Amino acid sequence: MSRDPVTIVTYEWLPEFPRGFVRDIRARWAAEEAGVAYAVETLPVMPKSVAHRQIQPFEQVPILRDGDLTLFESGAIVLHLAEGTPLLPEARRAEITQWLIAALNSVEGATGRWALMQMAERHPAIFGPPSPPEVVEHARQGMVARLDALERVMQGRDWIAGDFSAADILLADVLRVPAAMEALAGHPALTAYVARATARPAFQRALADHMAHWQAADARMAAQA
Ligand SMILES: N[C@@H](CCC(=O)N[C@@H](CS)C(=O)NCC(=O)O)C(=O)O
Structure with missing residues (x-):
């Protein structure tokens, strides 16, 4: 069953040390396993904004948008993406x-x-x-x-x-x-x-895209400097 793409929200940029482990990888991995296409939107890690708090009360990521639904907590996001797939029989x-x-x-x-x-x-x-x-x-x-x-x-x-x-x-x-x-x-x-x-393979794709996201952010920052 094909479905509309979802949006995964993560940070715009982060330093090297958490890369590979930021929890948007859980959402990316679930989307890859479930065959759900996704776009990525970003929020600054600092300063936190009112807009961030409105969709994640603890001012964290990941956040998922699926149509009118906005979800936080990586477990809830993975369960949502797994719905109706072999990830959650x-x-x-x-x-x-x-x-x-x-x-x-x-x-x-x-x-x-x-x-x-x-x-x-x-x-x-x-x-x-x-x-x-x-x-x-x-x-x-x-x-x-x-x-x-x-x-x-x-x-x-x-x-x-x-x-x-x-x-x-x-x-x-x-x-x-x-x-x-x-x-x-x-x-x-x-x-x-x-x-x-x-x-x-789904994890490998998720990890590659997750890492590419930070590399693109580095390149953008270097171009602005
Ligand atoms: N229980 C939350 C934890 C989310 C979480 O710790 N997110 C980290 C990134 S992996 C974060 O946004 N940290 C920045 C902060 O807390 O300000 C979940 O599983 O989604």
Whole structure:
């Protein structure tokens, strides 16, 4: 079934370090998997505008426009794009939703807390101040406990809820962050899962377009300088 193109809203420009991991990649990946064409619109990361707050109360991205509908939260966006596609089959809707929420809450809650502390050490002017070592260690242990639990679940599974689904887009993207920060060591099933998910052509296209977006922004800025 073909449908009208949607619009994914992301930032106009960002520095190097978050590129590849800005959450518009989740929307791009879902659109690619679902065969939905999309355009990209941008907002400045700074200063935040009233227009931004009106469509995303937390002044973040991604945002999706689909006709009259405007949606924020990457999980809601992926679920919306997955509707009526093999990413969200009716028979597994409840289980897929469960794992999608687990990815964003139980897993990203723990990995994100630790990753933010790592970022505060690397970029204190943006994410600082750095947390005391014992606080970082507590966050690391909390993350490892969640990863250990997920490692047990993923053993013997290719995907988290049957065939590849909307939940895998969220879970694999959440796990890309500790993977990139070398925090998945000792978790071979999760490491293989991230490699399997990111080898998908739809992810590769999403990543290439996501990176091309920042390169085009750099080129525009260089031309203006
Ligand atoms: N729970 C939100 C988190 C969105 C989020 O953290 N977006 C980041 C980019 S990946 C952002 O806009 N950060 C800038 C800011 O918070 O000012 C979602 O999944 O959509």
